[in-house]
Amino acid sequence: MLEATVGRPYVLYVHGGSDTTGAIRGVESIATGLKWKRLREPLSIVGAVDAAAREVCWELGATAAASLMAG
Structure with a gap:
């Protein structure tokens, strides 16, 4: 099943207290x-x-959404 995700785009947001x-x-x-x-x-x-x-x-979410819409 994971093979179906090869090449997919992703963005990453991480929030932490100190690192x-x-x-x-x-x-x-x-x-x-x-x-x-x-x-x-x-x-x-x-x-x-x-x-x-x-x-x-x-903006990060908009970038991800635009990428997904573009196919």
């Missing part, structure tokens, strides 16, 4: 193994989420 390095590394390792295509650099937010962070998250 997101390990989480990003783990997800990227899995994505590499599944041969997924990263659309943008991972978005890492550490600490409180403010309006600017929400805007960047919205």
Whole structure:
């Protein structure tokens, strides 16, 4: 079943209290193994989420949606 996802695009958002390095590394390792295509650099937010962070998250989601719509 996972073979059906080879080549699919993905984006990554990670929010952490003090560090997101390990989480990003783990997800990227899995994505590499599944041969997924990263659309943008991972978005890492550490600490409180403010309006600017929400805007960047919205843009990340829009990028993913546009990619999926394009096929």
